[in-house]
Amino acid sequence: MQIRIFETKEEIAAAAADVYAGLLAKKPDAVLGFATGASPLPTYAELIRRCEAGAISFKDVKTFNLDEYCGLPADDENSYRTFMFRNLFSQIDIRPENAHLLDGNAPDEEAEARRYDRMIEEAGGVDLQLLGIGTNGHIGFNEPGESFTKSTFVVQLAESTIRSNSIYFKDGNMPTSAVTMGIGSIFAARKIILIATGEKKAEAIRKTVCGDITPRCPASILQLHPDTVLLLDKAAAALLGEEERSRV
Ligand code: GLP
Numbered sequence: 001m002q003i004r005i006f007e008t009k010e011e012i013a014a015a016a017a018d019v020y021a022g023l024l025a026k027k028p029d030a031v032l033g034f035a036t037g038a039s040p041l042p043t044y045a046e047l048i049r050r051c052e053a054g055a056i057s058f059k060d061v062k063t064f065n066l067d068e069y070c071g072l073p074a075d076d077e078n079s080y081r082t083f084m085f086r087n088l089f090s091q092i093d094i095r096p097e098n099a100h101l102l103d104g105n106a107p108d109e110e111a112e113a114r115r116y117d118r119m120i121e122e123a124g125g126v127d128l129q130l131l132g133i134g135t136n137g138h139i140g141f142n143e144p145g146e147s148f149t150k151s152t153f154v155v156q157l158a159e160s161t162i163r164s165n166s167i168y169f170k171d172g173n174m175p176t177s178a179v180t181m182g183i184g185s186i187f188a189a190r191k192i193i194l195i196a197t198g199e200k201k202a203e204a205i206r207k208t209v210c211g212d213i214t215p216r217c218p219a220s221i222l223q224l225h226p227d228t229v230l231l232l233d234k235a236a237a238a239l240l241g242e243e244e245r246s247r248v
Contacts, residue, residue, distance in 0.1 A: 033129035129189035137217035
């Protein structure tokens with residue numbers, strides 16, 4: 001696990017965008033795994049800027065988002081579909097039909113999960129997966145639990161997640177379940193970037209990097225991944241020791 005610590009969110013965004021640029025130069029039809037939340041937003045802004053400047057192109061990529069709330073209309077203000085089209089897809093040259101998100105309203109959730117796993121497999125697997133992290137160490141919506149999850153599944157959200165994410169639901173009606181790629185699906189990505197900023201993430205980052213590898217901190221599995229880089233600001237890295245900080 002590589003760890004890089006930056007002064008500003010903009011520096012993190014530039015470092016992340018450099019990874020995309022490097023990959024897309026080699027593989028213009030790469031398969032990209034995207035994430036929602038505040039953490040990736042500066043990176044998305046930087047990808048948009050570079051795309052507008054003609055430095056990178058997404059015209060041949062396929063994307064798969066990590067997760068989606070259950071029970072929200074697809075065009076709801078708070079759906080992850082809305083988030084992704086608003087903050088990235090509508091502003092880059094991706095073909096909309098190549099931007100895949102889970103359907104949180106599928107009548108048969110199990111069939112929807114299998115359909116998604118199959119599509120990722122048929123696309124050749126994810127080349128580069130972007131992740132944020134929950135304050136409880138979740139990635140995607142893989143909440144702390146007794147065992148690591150494998151493929152896409154429907155999850156009941158943890159109390160801590162509902163507390164953290166309810167700020168976005170102004171009417172107070174935050175869904176309590178979601179459909180998410182499993183830890184196995186995330187781990188299968190050939191390269192992973194995890195972005196964390198702010199002191200609220202410091203404890204989750206400490207457990208991810210220095211704690212036991214345990215489903216009680218789902219992101220800790222990344223210690224075993226062959227090509228994961230953590231892009232952190234100083235606040236998120238505050239509880240790491242000297243040895244971890246020098247892992248560049
Ligand atoms: C949600 C998403 C996660 C994301 C997390 C953190 O729970 N399912 O993928 O990492 O929020 O969000 P933020 O970056 O806003 O702290």
